[in-house]
Amino acid sequence: MTISPELPATSPAAAVTFRTVDLRGRGLTLAGLRAAVPRARQHTMADAEQKVVDIIKAVREDGFSALSDLALRFDGVQQVHPRVPAASMARALAELDPAVRSALEESISRARRFADGQRPRDLDVELGDGALVSQNWVPVSRVGLYVPGGLAVYPSSVIMNVVPALAAGVQSIALASPPQKDFGGLPHPTILAAAALLGIDEVYAIGGAQAIAAFAYGVPAHDAGPALEPVDVVTGPGNIFVATAKRLVKGVVGIDSEAGTTEIAILADATAQPALVAADLISQAEHDPQAASVLITDSEDLAAAVRTELDRQAAGTKHSARVCEALSGPQSGVVLVEDLAQGIAACDAYAxxxxxxxxxxxxxxAARIRNAGAIFVGDYSPVSLGDYCAGSNHVLPTSGTAAFSSGLNVTTFLRAIQVINYSRAALQEVSGHIVSLSGAEDLPAHGEAVTARFREAN
Structure with a gap:
């Protein structure tokens, strides 16, 4: 579930114009399929880049003073120090709706069980007598997790970011979420409660690109409060400014991905239930006017029935204007294919x-699909399940990047360190090969570093 926190206010719905892309009889290559499937008109990073560069520069140079100015500018909040007091965390948890607390606890439990099972095992490979190569998985020391704000509230994103970091063994976790004017300049209390449930006590009321900058470079202590120490990895969804900031600090810190607006594709045939297909397309369109909802099918009758259902259901949903705009955009629509094989190919092209x-x-x-962030199988595995309680992670690659990247998981917070331990005899066994290869690469000192160990003087 990738999120754009700046959502428009709800207004009366317009009609849904769910366009059609007909791939039948076109014999498209992979490149042709990628060009043909619906995509959003992407905001270029250049649109946001200079603004984000300025924000990062301000945070690096002016620290908490810059963060205070940005909180006032973007969030309308007067802020002395962004660290959320421990008393506010405890109060948010104490006042949490019991039904919401129970739901969060169940989501945490399922996410923990899945994340615990993801941790890779350390590996020892003996390549000969006295020749041992190992791979050890070691957690990063400190991570910064971003949870967006805006009109929607995302305690589920707290869970999805925190649980795999804990499962990886990360010892220092900081979380940031935008300050909310309606809550005294703190993040939404449900966000704070979710963090408290998970034992996260280092929480900051910082939003947008400035949060990413603060995590990446750290912020020195000042009179009003302690330092914010820099992190090793930054994760979490956000808008184009957050994504741009993550791209700009990549290399200073590790990041999960430069996530874009959320998207759903549904591969369906004539056996699918139109009402369920429409409901699931709408569930993602609800996030943002730029959200992508795509139906891939070889059944014209299903496509027509889904269109009817979209009109009916969209008119009655709470955020109907937002939904209709998303469903009517260039990023959404029906993709008609000749058969299931072309449908699978279109899914892999869309990723x-x-x-x-x-x-x-x-x-x-589902077993034939190669490219997707997450695959939801059958009528009883909707995306909403993955957003909250499946146990899987909803921080997933977007905009076709699932062809080469993965969703957030335990390995995001781990490093694989290789350990080489050879005895004298084991090194001597391959020394001739090393000398030959170092000569072939015109790096003779590499070979000499080996032969020096076997001279008579040694």
Whole structure:
């Protein structure tokens, strides 16, 4: 679930114009399919880059003073220090709706079980007598987790970021979320409560690109409060300014991804239930006017029935204007394919953040998909399940990047360190090969560093 926190206010719905892309009979290559499937008109990073460069520069040079100015400018909040007091965390948890607390606890439990199972095992490989090469997985020391604000509230994103970091063994975790004017300049209390449930006590009321800058470079202590120490890895969803900031600090810190606006693709055939297909397309369109909702099908009858359902359901949903705008945008629509094979090829070309399979023998079809952030199989595995309580992680690659990247998981917070331990005899066994290769590369000192160990003087 990738999030754009700046959502427009709800207004009366317009009609849904769910466009059609017909791939039948076109014999498209992978490149052709990638060009043909619906995509959002991307804001270029250049649109945001200079603003983000200025924000990063201000935070690096002026520290908490800059953060205070930016909180006033962007959030309308007067701020002395962004650290959330421990008393505010405790109060948020104490006042949390019991039903919401129970739901969060269940989500945490399922996410923990899945994350604990993800941790890779250390590996020892003996390549000969006295020749041992190992790979040890070691957690990063400190991470910064970003949870967006805006009109929506995302305690689920607290869980999705924190749980795999804890499972990886990270010892120092800081969390940032935008200050909310309605809550005394603190992040939303449900965000604070979720953090408290997970034992995270270092929480900052900082939003947007400035939060990413503060995590990456740290902020020195000043009279009003302690330092914010820099982190090793930054994760979490956000808008284009957050994504741009993450790209600009990549290399100073590790990042999970430069996530864009959320998207869903549904591969469906004539056996699918139109009402369920429409409901799931709408569930992602609810996030943002730029959200992408794509149906890939070989059934014209299903496509027509889904259009009817979209009109009916969109008119009755709370954020109907936002939903209709998203469904009517160039990033959304029906992709008509000749058959299931072309449908699978279109799915792999699209490489959806969320891909639902609503076909006959859905598990077998899902097994044929190569590119997706997460695959949801059958009528009873909607994306909403993954957003909250499946146990999987909803921080996933978007905009086709699922073709080469993965969703947030335990390994995001781990490093694989290789350990080489050779005895004298084991090194001597390969010394001739090393000398030969170092000569071939015109790096003779490499070979000499080996032969020096076997001279008579030694």
């Amino acid at each position: 959806a953040e969320h891909l639902e399979i609503m076909t006959a023998d859905a598990p077998a079809v």
